[in-house]
Amino acid sequence: MIRCESVTYVYQRGTPVETTALADVSLEIRSGEIVGIIGATGSGKSTLVQHFNGLLRPTRGRVYLDDVDIHAREVDRRRLRQQIGLLFQYPEHQLFEETVSADVAFGPRNLGVAGQELDRRVRGALERVGLDPDRFGPRSPFALSNGEMRRVAIAGILAMEPRMLILDEPTAGLDPLSRQEILDHIRRLHDERGLTIVLVSHSMDAVARLCRRLIVMDRGRVVADGAARSVFADPARLAALGLGLPQVTLCAQRLRERGLPVRPDVLTVEEGRAAILEAVAVRARGAS
């Protein structure tokens, strides 16, 4: 659905502080996928996703949505941004309206949605992030907790009914419970509503929990692109890139180093539990 062809992006071109943020990046994100983009701070993750909805224009290279160049003259930018929903880091900083409902309505209203349809979309979007429209709708967004504000911001994008949702560090700065809730809502948007999801993060636990496929970035380049399991199977390489492992994967690999034959490629706590129980059972059988 989205395809980047040798995308290069240079910040502050022609000044002494010129920096290449993306260097020759080619990749494809297919409809219905749930993809994680990981990389150390400054590796170009955020710059890359801003190319997906045309906020940044590549210095060299092209970006295609369904095989149409998104910077072609006839492409309507609003329609592009309706289809590719992008949520920035700390999205609660973009709230501005007097009520939660009005803020969520901002996006669809810009697209020309009005009346009952607008109302339906606002209520639907709030419900999908677990906020009761009757209780939260009339309140001021500035009177909510951080986690609630962030969910309002996500609803603001969902109300535009995009096909693809890009989230840049959606759990940064939240407490563990809010983090868990946000990730659960994201997973449900993918599982139940078929949204294509791109999750930008340096929380290995978050991407391990949600994403099948991982794209690893380092200093503006894609250095790995493949199944999450195979990416996490090479901890030495990740460490060299300034990245770690999900807690549970790390736990499994440490147990293995100490002689318990646990599968090293577990990604979730449930998998980890099963793998450890199995390893213990195998060892018990061997001992008897």
Next chain:
Amino acid sequence: MELLRSFAFGQYVPVESPVHRLDPRTKILAALALVAGTFAIGTFAGLAVLTVFLAAAIAAGRIAPGYVVRGLRPVFWLLAIAVALQVLFGEGGGHPVFRRGPLVVTRENLLLGAFYGYRVVLLVVATTLMMFTTSPVELTDGMERLLRPFRRAGVPAHELALMMTIALRFIPTLLEETEKIMKAQMARGAEFSQGSLVRRARALVPLLVPLFVGAFRRADALALAMEARCYRGGEHRTRMRQLEMRRADYVALAVVAVAIAVALGPPAAWHAP
């Protein structure tokens, strides 16, 4: 979508040069003297002398000439309008070179327009050169030091310097924040560069509200961080960077004084052409 690019005016250019190494007080005093000088000069010859001096200072400061020209861009329209007003509506009399209806362009007014316009250019170049070669921190240190004698007269030197440091420090932060919020609202279908003037003004609300909320949040955090480090104003504060006037500073000030004196010329020529 790069707001920072168009912001060359007053930006520090971090390179090594003899001008960069001068004490900030030297550069502030020199810039003030040059500003006063350009206003006092009444001849094209005088302006030419200052032009040569400034060109030499730019070269010594290792600033690319393109950067200086870019620094002039923000004042370009102001300049163009001022010159046009002088040329079109200046004093009557003199030698007309062009006439259409009530508009009379005289040679005298053309010369005066060019003279005043060029004077403003030199003024801006002199001050941008100071900004290019002095980091904001040095600049405020120098200001605080220069204002210190006036403290007895009730000038809050330290507080002024602190306010300036904070303001300068937050310009790039706020620009970055503006860019981020603009992009976030654009991702929600907002348009900032299309439509009528009224529409564009209304489109600013989703940008300005979050920007102000953010600025207050930052102000709170900064005040808290300063108090956590026992900040209680300027009394009894020692400084990490001690300012020191060296021989190069006195030489530089002398050179500036000589250049201005030469540019002023003998008192007989103290009249506009």
